[in-house]
Amino acid sequence: MSNRRPRRAAVTGIGVIAPNGLRSDAYWKSVREGLTVLDLIGREGCGHLPLRVAGEVRSFDPAALIEDRFLVQTDRFSHFAMAAAALALDDAGLGGEPAEPFSVGVVTAAGSGGGEFGQRELQKLWGQGSKFVGPYQSIAWFYAASTGQISIRGGLKGPCGVVASDEAGGLDSLAHASRAVQRGTEVMVVGAAEAPLAPYSMVCQLGYPELSTLDDPDRAYRPFTEKACGFVPAEGGALLVVEDEERARERGVPVRATVAGHAATFTGASRWAESREGLARAIRGALDEADCAPEEIDVVFADAMGVMEADHAEALAIADVFGGRGTRVPVTAPKTGIGRAYCAAPVLDTVAAVLAMEHGLIPPTPNVFDICHDLDLVMSQARPAELRTALVLSRGLMGSNAALVVRRGDESAR
Amino acid sequence: MITTEVTFEELSALMKQAAGITVDPRELKEAAESPFDSFGLDSLGLLGIVGELENRYGQSLPPDSERCKTPREFLNLVNSTLTAGA
Amino acid sequence: MTRRVAVTGIGVVAPGGIGATAFWDLLAAGRTATRGITLFDPAGLRSRIAAECDFDPYEHGLDAELCRHADRYIQFAVVAAGEAVRDSGLDTAAVDPWRTAVSLGSAVGGTTRLESDYVRVSEHGRRWDVDHRKAEPKLHLAFSPSTLASVVAEQFDARGPVQTVSTGCTSGLDAVGYAFHTIAEGRADVCIAGASDSPISPITMACFDAIKATSPNNDDPEHASRPFDAHRDGFVMGEGAAVLVLEEYEHARARGAEIHCEISGYATYGNAYHMTGLTSEGLEMARAIDTTLEQARIDPTLIDYVNAHGSGTRQNDRHETAAVKRSLGAHAHDTPMSSIKSMVGHSLGAIGAIEVVACVLALKHQVVPPTANYETPDPECDLDYVPRTARPRTLTNVLSVGSGFGGFQSAVLLTGTGGRTR
Numbered sequence: 001m002s003n004r005r006p007r008r009a010a011v012t013g014i015g016v017i018a019p020n021g022l023r024s025d026a027y028w029k030s031v032r033e034g035l036t037v038l039d040l041i042g043r044e045g046c047g048h049l050p051l052r053v054a055g056e057v058r059s060f061d062p063a064a065l066i067e068d069r070f071l072v073q074t075d076r077f078s079h080f081a082m083a084a085a086a087l088a089l090d091d092a093g094l095g096g097e098p099a100e101p102f103s104v105g106v107v108t109a110a111g112s113g114g115g116e117f118g119q120r121e122l123q124k125l126w127g128q129g130s131k132f133v134g135p136y137q138s139i140a141w142f143y144a145a146s147t148g149q150i151s152i153r154g155g156l157k158g159p160c161g162v163v164a165s166d167e168a169g170g171l172d173s174l175a176h177a178s179r180a181v182q183r184g185t186e187v188m189v190v191g192a193a194e195a196p197l198a199p200y201s202m203v204c205q206l207g208y209p210e211l212s213t214l215d216d217p218d219r220a221y222r223p224f225t226e227k228a229c230g231f232v233p234a235e236g237g238a239l240l241v242v243e244d245e246e247r248a249r250e251r252g253v254p255v256r257a258t259v260a261g262h263a264a265t266f267t268g269a270s271r272w273a274e275s276r277e278g279l280a281r282a283i284r285g286a287l288d289e290a291d292c293a294p295e296e297i298d299v300v301f302a303d304a305m306g307v308m309e310a311d312h313a314e315a316l317a318i319a320d321v322f323g324g325r326g327t328r329v330p331v332t333a334p335k336t337g338i339g340r341a342y343c344a345a346p347v348l349d350t351v352a353a354v355l356a357m358e359h360g361l362i363p364p365t366p367n368v369f370d371i372c373h374d375l376d377l378v379m380s381q382a383r384p385a386e387l388r389t390a391l392v393l394s395r396g397l398m399g400s401n402a403a404l405v406v407r408r409g410d411e412s413a414r
Numbered sequence: 415m416i417t418t419e420v421t422f423e424e425l426s427a428l429m430k431q432a433a434g435i436t437v438d439p440r441e442l443k444e445a446a447e448s449p450f451d452s453f454g455l456d457s458l459g460l461l462g463i464v465g466e467l468e469n470r471y472g473q474s475l476p477p478d479s480e481r482c483k484t485p486r487e488f489l490n491l492v493n494s495t496l497t498a499g500a
Numbered sequence: 501m502t503r504r505v506a507v508t509g510i511g512v513v514a515p516g517g518i519g520a521t522a523f524w525d526l527l528a529a530g531r532t533a534t535r536g537i538t539l540f541d542p543a544g545l546r547s548r549i550a551a552e553c554d555f556d557p558y559e560h561g562l563d564a565e566l567c568r569h570a571d572r573y574i575q576f577a578v579v580a581a582g583e584a585v586r587d588s589g590l591d592t593a594a595v596d597p598w599r600t601a602v603s604l605g606s607a608v609g610g611t612t613r614l615e616s617d618y619v620r621v622s623e624h625g626r627r628w629d630v631d632h633r634k635a636e637p638k639l640h641l642a643f644s645p646s647t648l649a650s651v652v653a654e655q656f657d658a659r660g661p662v663q664t665v666s667t668g669c670t671s672g673l674d675a676v677g678y679a680f681h682t683i684a685e686g687r688a689d690v691c692i693a694g695a696s697d698s699p700i701s702p703i704t705m706a707c708f709d710a711i712k713a714t715s716p717n718n719d720d721p722e723h724a725s726r727p728f729d730a731h732r733d734g735f736v737m738g739e740g741a742a743v744l745v746l747e748e749y750e751h752a753r754a755r756g757a758e759i760h761c762e763i764s765g766y767a768t769y770g771n772a773y774h775m776t777g778l779t780s781e782g783l784e785m786a787r788a789i790d791t792t793l794e795q796a797r798i799d800p801t802l803i804d805y806v807n808a809h810g811s812g813t814r815q816n817d818r819h820e821t822a823a824v825k826r827s828l829g830a831h832a833h834d835t836p837m838s839s840i841k842s843m844v845g846h847s848l849g850a851i852g853a854i855e856v857v858a859c860v861l862a863l864k865h866q867v868v869p870p871t872a873n874y875e876t877p878d879p880e881c882d883l884d885y886v887p888r889t890a891r892p893r894t895l896t897n898v899l900s901v902g903s904g905f906g907g908f909q910s911a912v913l914l915t916g917t918g919g920r921t922r
Contacts, residue, residue, distance in 0.1 A: 126625030148906025207640030
């Protein structure tokens, strides 16, 4: 081995397809201003369901971004992922087929799969007969569809993976990609996109005890308040390009951030009180891996489940790790303006964290005004601050907890 | 029972519907000996077209249909099968 | 940090063989477990055959809640994990739960349950605006495959990194591979790793019908799965689960555990070619094999057995044969390569883990399982496919390979005890 220092994963490209903005600049503008786009669900066949409010991606025209031959064979969740991956690769200056295909891999997280496509094919099967099921059902519904299609569309032959580990899987995918870079892959396209707002997919979610069924978009998702009544689902997501930091610097592209540390734990589905310890351990693990003291964390992007017991556990976990500073470290949850896009939620938060560090601005937590936990939650408007290091937290409905530490691009040279 | 043959127009429309491939029917006819690959149609796309035709005409097509390499070969096989079955 | 990764426990729920002993008996005898589908009425389908598990959750001591409400694929996984943990002798109360991980794969997760509830809420496919009031309770547990790892983690009190891997038909190999990385790189000391799928349902059978990937040999199901044989006509659907207890080598040694073998390498690549198609060159699978061997610092000539993906589709068998020849060179012709899918079918995401367990057992017994039903050689597949009869052989380094929809190409290397030099 050379005496080169350990490889580090740098974020060099970002692609966003979110309810509050397509492309990262539009997303950041909405996040910075605390815009909320939560609204009554307008998708066909959903109006009668007791899940009323969600974050829909409404301005997305897949045909403008993806070739027809890919559109017919993929579900909306892959449309989002393919579009976001292309944006991220362009942003990183890596558009076009790579010169060394094995040096670029893909990993996505997926929690809900191609539900809309699947419902259409189920309808053909049960309504008309098995001969009416089309050839693309075999490749559109399953959770690996987006990774496969991104790999094929871009000619990317590096390590390809899919984690389906709950919402926190979004952070796990970023860790997975960073580790692939540390092991020697030059570039990874990584992230998650979800499309859980088809009628049958929504029926499947109704059993989650944490789901908000309020029909007032301004009140449906208000974590950390006494009025917390669950979370609101969303669709969309984000893909990032992470690559070996030295390679990025050699090819002269800006290192927007580095993925410094990650850890994950498990404390059981809906056992929110126990997630306190799980989350605290995940945070400590991520800080350890990043060789980062708690005092270095300048902002926390909270999981913000919107369930009283879960919010309380998260506030306590932050206090457990940060000690007396737990009530002073700025905390934010921009996802209250767009909802939780399952595995994509923490990836969108990671994008927000990178952009916040670049702009020196902590975005606010829309719709949240009076909190009942001892946290310095950034509300109402964005707060200027020197941000060198950010912590992103995520928990899943099935019991996973994860934490990710990201550092500002110019901080990693230290 | 069918009274008309599957035409290049119908095949062109099917390629669009089943595989997202846009090709003008006249071009398809002129290049009828070119491989399906050259239009961007892959094996799954052709399988989709075969399935659609089978459902449309209520008749099975031979297993060789999805192995046809060119539009001409495919239409010849499909039309001879459908005509024979009619 | 690179730590050695030991296999200390195995468990399996396979067609024709529930439990490692029954499973190995089936493989060693070269018996096939493929038959006409009984799990639902397959009338109207092109392929009406499958390898099914005769599985009764109540017989395996699952609690009432799991028996009543858990999806079949989750029941399989819990039973296989229970066997693996017992086999490892691990006292889960004595290990640090925060250092115990779970990595389980599934290609299609809860789709069987999703389909049966869909039929109710849609009134047999009549309504797009489905009626939620007709759904069964706990349907949400079928929505995301993360339920798989979550339920198993709760059963065995694992509190470290818990993940569900879903890379289609390589999910099982990749779940073992991710677990290998998790332990080798120090994020856990123990990992419950494997995969499960129960895909024998109308929608999954119909979607493979639509692409004619499954065998239509409904008249002779016992002989329908014919990997590498000139007369093969597609794969036969299967179901099942396999789970391994992977453990950091010194951790296993310190508690005096019996070490079955080691996982000594893993790699995966995408072929970036086609969602279902494979090239005839096998370049990307060869790359996965090469990287796996480089990691383990093992020369290709030291491979004693290749457990093939061997699905029994023409393109797979040729692709894979080319890949193995590319990586192993002339040694490929001296290396037995067999497909157990000939006996237990292709259980999508689960099969990779079932095949890894078959490799553990092959090492233990020093016997290569055969390719059942192999009779007529295909001129383009010219390796030694171990026709019909199991073969005693000295085995130290055993490779399991897989490929799947989406272009995934994966390889896992297992090394018998005493076979590793450092």
